[in-house]
Each structure stands twice: as C-alpha cells, then as structure tokens.
Amino acid sequence: MKGATMGGGVVPGPSEGSDGRGAAPEEGPAETTGVSLQDRRLRDVGSSQGAMRVTARVLTAERREIARKDGVGKLAVLSGLLSDGTATMRFSWWDPPSVDLERGSVLRVTNPQVRTWRDRPELSFGWKTQVEFASELELPRLEDSELLERHLSELRPGEEGFRVLAKVLLSESRTLTVGERKRVIRSGLLGDSSGRMAFTAWVDLDLPVDSVVEIFGASARPFQGELQVVMDERSRVERRPEVELLSMGGLATERPVEIGWLEERPEGPGRRAIEGVVVELRSPSGLIHRCPHCSRSLVKGFCREHGPSRGEPDLRARLVLDDGTGSVTAQLSRECVENLLGLDLPKAIELARERLDPTAVQELLSERVLTHRLRLLGRAVPGLWGLTFFVDRVLPLTPEATVVEEANRLLRTPDASLREGP
Numbered sequence: 169m170k171g172a173t174m175g176g177g178v179v180p181g182p183s184e185g186s187d188g189r190g191a192a193p194e195e196g197p198a199e200t201t202g203v204s205l206q207d208r209r210l211r212d213v214g215s216s217q218g219a220m221r222v223t224a225r226v227l228t229a230e231r232r233e234i235a236r237k238d239g240v241g242k243l244a245v246l247s248g249l250l251s252d253g254t255a256t257m258r259f260s261w262w263d264p265p266s267v268d269l270e271r272g273s274v275l276r277v278t279n280p281q282v283r284t285w286r287d288r289p290e291l292s293f294g295w296k297t298q299v300e301f302a303s304e305l306e307l308p309r310l311e312d313s314e315l316l317e318r319h320l321s322e323l324r325p326g327e328e329g330f331r332v333l334a335k336v337l338l339s340e341s342r343t344l345t346v347g348e349r350k351r352v353i354r355s356g357l358l359g360d361s362s363g364r365m366a367f368t369a370w371v372d373l374d375l376p377v378d379s380v381v382e383i384f385g386a387s388a389r390p391f392q393g394e395l396q397v398v399m400d401e402r403s404r405v406e407r408r409p410e411v412e413l414l415s416m417g418g419l420a421t422e423r424p425v426e427i428g429w430l431e432e433r434p435e436g437p438g439r440r441a442i443e444g445v446v447v448e449l450r451s452p453s454g455l456i457h458r459c460p461h462c463s464r465s466l467v468k469g470f471c472r473e474h475g476p477s478r479g480e481p482d483l484r485a486r487l488v489l490d491d492g493t494g495s496v497t498a499q500l501s502r503e504c505v506e507n508l509l510g511l512d513l514p515k516a517i518e519l520a521r522e523r524l525d526p527t528a529v530q531e532l533l534s535e536r537v538l539t540h541r542l543r544l545l546g547r548a549v550p551g552l553w554g555l556t557f558f559v560d561r562v563l564p565l566t567p568e569a570t571v572v573e574e575a576n577r578l579l580r581t582p583d584a585s586l587r588e589g590p
C-alpha cells in the first residue's frame with residue numbers, strides 16, 4: 169500500500185499570499201532532516217549524493233491520474249518541467265496537494281529523489297519530500313564563473329546558464345501590460361562569428377542596435393521552430409568594445425562591401441564579404457559528376473578532354489548574386505552547398521536516386537536560394553565575363569522584415585512563448 173502512505177510535507181500558498189504560511193521562508197536546514205542539507209543546482213543534481221534542496225521555477229505542470237500497479241485505485245501525480253537557470257529537469261510530484269501549480273511559480277524542494285530516465289536525471293517528490301512555494305528572489309544567483317561560454321551556433325534547445333558575446337543587429341522595445349503592471353520587452357537579432365539568432369528579453373536590458381554585448385545567464389528556447397536567446401530578470405548585459413567581437417573573425421558581423429565597388433577594384437587583397445539576393449542559379453548546379461582525371465564536371469557522362477566516364481559525385485553551385493550596385497557569379501564548393509541544402513553529399517545522392525532525377529538536387533537548391541539573401545565570404549577573381557567570386561563560407565540571412573515580423577508576433581503572444589520548455 170505504498171501509494172496510500174505518500175503525502176508530501178507541503179506548505180501551500182504562494183509566498184506573496186497574506187496568510188503568512190508561505191511567506192518568510194526560513195533559512196538553514198529543513199527541520200524534517202537531521203543531516204546537513206546542500207543547496208544544489210539542477211545541473212549538478214545527477215551527480216549529487218545525500219540530502220539536497222533545489223529552488224527552481226515551474227515551466228510546465230500537468231496533473232494526471234495513473235492506475236496503480238496492483239490495479240486497486242488510482243494515483244495522482246503532478247509532473248512537468250523545472251528550471252533554475254542551469255538546467256531544465258522533469259519532475260513528478262506524487263500525491264500532490266490540490267492547489268494549482270502555476271507556470272512561473274518558484275518551488276523550494278527539500279529532499280527530492282533523483283531518478284534516471286533514458287540517461288537523464290529526473291526529480292521525484294514523494295512522502296519524504298518537502299515542497300514550498302518561494303519567491304523569484306530566492307532563485308539561485310549564478311556566478312559568472314558558473315556560466316559556460318557559447319557561440320550562437322552551439323546553442324541547443326533548452327540550454328541555460330551560458331554567456332555569449334554578440335553584436336546587436338536589430339533591437340526593438342515594446343511595452344506590455346500584464347495585469348496592472350507594465351513591462352518593457354525587447355526583441356531583435358544577435359550575431360556572432362558563428363551565425364545569427366533572434367532574442368527576446370523579458371526585462372528591459374541595455375541592448376541598442378550596433379552595440380557589442382556580453383550576455384550573462386540567458387537560455388535558448390525554441391519559438392515557432394526557431395531557436396532564440398531568451399533573457400529574464402536573472403540575465404545581465406555588459407557592453408564590450410567592438411574589437412573583441414571582430415577578433416573572432418566572423419562572417420555574421422563582417423560588414424559586406426558593395427559588389428559595384430568590388431568590380432572597380434578586383435585586384436584588392438584578401439577575402440571579402442558581400443551580401444545580396446540570388447537572382448539566378450546556373451546549370452549545372454547541385455549534384456554533378458566530375459572526371460576522375462581532371463575534375464571537370466561531366467556533360468551527359470562525357471569529359472571534353474577524357475571522353476566517357478562514370479565520374480565522381482560532387483556538389484557545387486554557380487549562382488548570380490546581385491546587391492543593387494552590381495552582380496557577380498559565385499562559385500560554391502561542396503561544403504557551402506551542403507550547408508545551404510541542409511543535406512550532405514550521400515543524402516543528396518539518395519535524393520536524386522529516389523526521385524529518379526539527377527536534377528532533383530538542383531531543384532531543391534533553387535528553392536532554397538533563388539530570391540533569397542545570402543552573405544558570402546570569399547575572393548573575387550576578374551574574368552572575361554565579369555567577376556567570379558570563389559566562396560569560402562556562406563551565411564543564409566533571414567530577411568530582416570521577417571525577423572521584425574516574427575518579433576512582433578512574439579510580442580503579441582507573450583504567454584505562449586514565455587519560458588517555453590525544451
């Protein structure tokens with residue numbers, strides 16, 4: 169009769185409640201345990217030993233009833249996700265009180281059990297566990313040294329407790345009225361050497377356009393399929409000199425030169441960034457076959473030097489990029505094309521085979537790039553037919569209008585996106 173004995177030691181009522189029972193949380197070890205109690209970060213819970221206490225925010229909570237193993241009666245369980253800024257973790261509260269657990273509320277949990285499910289730790293609140301409501305201010309404050317340094321492209325959904333150095337490429341603020349309170353919410357776009365990512369700050373942080381900032385204690389959350397950097401009252405922003413970011417040698421923040429300017433100075437040194445709209449994709453692009461002797465692309469199975477051949481499969485693209493001041497033919501190698509397609513060479517070969525059509529890959533590439541905006545890093549080489557741009561790296565750009573639109577949509581539905589779980 170295990171289930172019948174379960175009952176958490178619960179102090180119900182939010183901390184701002186007037187009944188006093190949930191207010192004024194006591195410091196120090198909980199009275200229910202004689203052993204010393206350690207405050208733990210969720211990130212460290214999996215490797216922790218002994219009695220612990222965690223303080224974390226409720227991201228989601230759902231009440232269910234499940235049939236007991238012995239088939240006699242049902243067992244109530246409240247389960248969902250908790251976050252404390254270092255990790256997000258699943259919890260199950262067995263035989264919970266009838267009080268509703270609201271999203272965003274903060275719990276202090278003494279003596280939870282740690283279980284492992286599919287190699288991930290989870291918290292289980294049973295009869296030995298004490299659960300109390302706490303205030304936002306009691307959430308653990310992360311030291312800078314606890315935050316992991318990340319590039320934007322390294323962030324994964326649900327990741328928390330990191331720091332990131334980036335340039336603010338777009339930034340808009342908006343005032344929302346939540347109940348009787350007004351709050352300023354800021355959204356926009358960040359860029360670093362690895363890429364770009366939208367952000368939402370649920371508090372008014374110092375994030376003006378064109379500033380370079382280090383963001384401490386943010387989280388990465390998906391919103392409508394796109395990952396975002398999300399900041400809240402635990403996040404902090406510090407301005408940095410631009411040179412710190414430039415030293416990372418990034419494409420995302422590199423200021424592009426005008427193609428017209430480049431046409432007049434084709435002999436200029438080194439690599440340059442250009443940015444424009446793809447107005448044409450030239451054949452053959454996509455999946456091609458190269459002569460094993462000279463690497464020329466075969467035309468209908470023929471090399472013009474070496475005759476018929478089966479050839480080696482490869483990916484390439486020749487596209488015309490226009491920025492309004494001029495245009496170039498850009499040559500993209502396999503790596504860049506894989507990046508644009510989101511497919512590697514073996515997958516591209518498979519696609520052509522499935523469709524029984526060798527031009528299927530070119531068609532897909534055409535959908536992905538034609539009329540889209542790209543930033544390219546590479547070298548310009550003059551030729552008989554104008555400039556050819558040999559591309560080292562490619563960065564597809566979300567059209568800025570779309571980003572602002574998305575940010576506005578986000579702001580209209582704050583609840584749906586507020587601290588979305590992974």
Ligand SMILES: [Zn+2]
Binds near residue numbers: 461462473474475
């Ligand atoms: Zn050949």
